[in-house]
Amino acid sequence: MPPPGGRNGYLTEEEKKNKPKVTKELLLRIFSYLKPYRKQFLLVLTAILCSAVMSLMPSVLTGKIIDEGLIKQDLHKLILFILLSFGVTLAANLIGILESYLNTWIAQHITFDMRNAMYKHLQTMSQRFFTTNNQGDIITRMTSDISGVQQIITNTLTSILSNAITLIAALVLMFRENWILALIGALIVPLFTIPTRRAGKNRWEITRESQACSDEINGILNETLSVSGQLLVKLFGMEQHEYQRYETVNRRMIHLNIRESMAGRWFRMVLTTFTSIGPMLIYLVGGIIMMHYDPTLTVGQITVLVALLGRMYMPVNQLLNIQVDWIRSMAMFTRIFEYYDMPAEITDDPDAVTPEDVRGEVEFRHVQFRYNPEREILKDINFTLEKGKCVAIVGPSGSGKSTLVNLIPRLYDVTGGAVLFDGTDVRKLPLEFLREHIGIVSQETYLFNGTIRENLLYAKPDATEAELIEACKCANIYEFVEKQEEGLDTVVGNRGLKLSGGEKQRISIARILLKDPALMIFDEATSALDSISEQMIQDAIEPLIASRTSILIAHRLSTILAADEILVIKDGEIAERGTHSELVGSGGVYTQLYETQFRRADSEAAQPDLSYTEGEA
Numbered sequence: 001m002p003p004p005g006g007r008n009g010y011l012t013e014e015e016k017k018n019k020p021k022v023t024k025e026l027l028l029r030i031f032s033y034l035k036p037y038r039k040q041f042l043l044v045l046t047a048i049l050c051s052a053v054m055s056l057m058p059s060v061l062t063g064k065i066i067d068e069g070l071i072k073q074d075l076h077k078l079i080l081f082i083l084l085s086f087g088v089t090l091a092a093n094l095i096g097i098l099e100s101y102l103n104t105w106i107a108q109h110i111t112f113d114m115r116n117a118m119y120k121h122l123q124t125m126s127q128r129f130f131t132t133n134n135q136g137d138i139i140t141r142m143t144s145d146i147s148g149v150q151q152i153i154t155n156t157l158t159s160i161l162s163n164a165i166t167l168i169a170a171l172v173l174m175f176r177e178n179w180i181l182a183l184i185g186a187l188i189v190p191l192f193t194i195p196t197r198r199a200g201k202n203r204w205e206i207t208r209e210s211q212a213c214s215d216e217i218n219g220i221l222n223e224t225l226s227v228s229g230q231l232l233v234k235l236f237g238m239e240q241h242e243y244q245r246y247e248t249v250n251r252r253m254i255h256l257n258i259r260e261s262m263a264g265r266w267f268r269m270v271l272t273t274f275t276s277i278g279p280m281l282i283y284l285v286g287g288i289i290m291m292h293y294d295p296t297l298t299v300g301q302i303t304v305l306v307a308l309l310g311r312m313y314m315p316v317n318q319l320l321n322i323q324v325d326w327i328r329s330m331a332m333f334t335r336i337f338e339y340y341d342m343p344a345e346i347t348d349d350p351d352a353v354t355p356e357d358v359r360g361e362v363e364f365r366h367v368q369f370r371y372n373p374e375r376e377i378l379k380d381i382n383f384t385l386e387k388g389k390c391v392a393i394v395g396p397s398g399s400g401k402s403t404l405v406n407l408i409p410r411l412y413d414v415t416g417g418a419v420l421f422d423g424t425d426v427r428k429l430p431l432e433f434l435r436e437h438i439g440i441v442s443q444e445t446y447l448f449n450g451t452i453r454e455n456l457l458y459a460k461p462d463a464t465e466a467e468l469i470e471a472c473k474c475a476n477i478y479e480f481v482e483k484q485e486e487g488l489d490t491v492v493g494n495r496g497l498k499l500s501g502g503e504k505q506r507i508s509i510a511r512i513l514l515k516d517p518a519l520m521i522f523d524e525a526t527s528a529l530d531s532i533s534e535q536m537i538q539d540a541i542e543p544l545i546a547s548r549t550s551i552l553i554a555h556r557l558s559t560i561l562a563a564d565e566i567l568v569i570k571d572g573e574i575a576e577r578g579t580h581s582e583l584v585g586s587g588g589v590y591t592q593l594y595e596t597q598f599r600r601a602d603s604e605a606a607q608p609d610l611s612y613t614e615g616e617a
């Protein structure tokens, strides 16, 4: 069904500019969600039709009660019509219950489908999507926007149908009773369009503003009530500032809510006033016709017309109000579809073939990369990593080291050149295969809020107890686990924050050990750990590196020394390459890094560093 607002042109120019474009494609797309439930929907339609028509019957029967029962003083007919009227009302209400149930059922199932599809789609979105889009906005679309869709199905859609049917049926019945009076009743209806135009004027603007405001509130809450966010707020003493920021948006929100609700209230007041004019006019004209022109017109007939007119106002009123709900729902659908239509940037090549032999070898061939067109992050990177070898990547902060390794599991795709895994361009390999054979221990260790066991099983859901223990032992974390009362079932806290940085790192190493990838990438944390933690991590990764193909983003000399080749990245380019002894005396970037960073990091590690660092937090 086309939107009543759009079709009847109730919207002002300003609204037309801002309202979502309701196209045939959009409507077809919305209705495509109804398709799987068309049988149930047909049943709802029948129920709506029956209950709408039946609910009008008592009004018609009132005429019979007056003319044939009361005026003719026929008790038998009086009782018959009263019982009939009661029976029809009861039946209409019972059908109404069935209709509500089916309606809710359909709406819930459609939202279920939409939520699942959206979640699935979001899972395929690239890293770029999540780094670019506001988290609050993503969550709003997943939650309140999709709930809004449920609203449109349960309320708006059925409301349009049942009101339209009631309206048409009432009009037909009125014209059957008396066409002159029916015409008067029908002529009053257009008067409703006047207040609608006024009321609709600002509503869309307010709705849009309050949606943006709600996104902003979600954003603030997400940022400042997260563990790391709170820590930052506390350490910088920004509680008052954040409170004020929140209060300002919150205040704006209540103003918008009040304005939005008052726009509707004012609208209803005008409509109610108009509602009282109609019956009076029919009594007046009906009385004049009966007294002077047509004595066959009965009191019962006039009463039926007034009753039917009364039944018409509500549907008209609701249909006109729906315009606003409709626009809001369309805006929600548009927002949801906007996400659906964002292409998953990184997808499987249809011709991708799964190789049989996995060695974990990597080759970068003239690799170029930019996050956005303005700035080149990696420029012509070339290197080869053979099976069982280890490459260390070093370089100043921001030189592009993490970016470089993120290209291997295709978190991003190269913008020039190619990354090869076992001799095949990574874009020609199935994503699942590629990621299955690459393990990354990233700088920022992420653990889900659950137990140590659950976090470990994330890498290998069917791992046995013995395998879990073995992995923990190899990662030097078993001693810690054993000391915990709950052992492997110790809860790690929100994002693993109940654990120290070193413990988290070692758990993530155990997790990678369980995954047992062909290629290991270790992004060493820049933050300082005390020498004991440092040594424990070192002891855990050294055997790992020795036994498999690996890439290390290194910040410490001890890690670098374990590598077969060192690549020094500066400004997105390989500035130098070689072994430690070849590079250290060259007087270039590596020498500088060695003097300023590695040597210091290692001497610090030699003495426990207990100072607090932000990165560690």
Ligand code: ATP
Pocket (backbone or CB within 6 Å): 131, 371, 372, 377, 395, 396, 397, 398, 399, 400, 401, 402, 403, 404
């Ligand atoms: P560090 O040693 O400090 O971790 P790095 O060498 O690993 O630094 P990268 O994280 O690869 O550096 O970042 C390289 C450059 O790319 C930086 O200038 C950074 O600002 C930019 N950058 C990183 N991630 C993004 C992103 N998602 N979108 C846009 N630019 C980014």
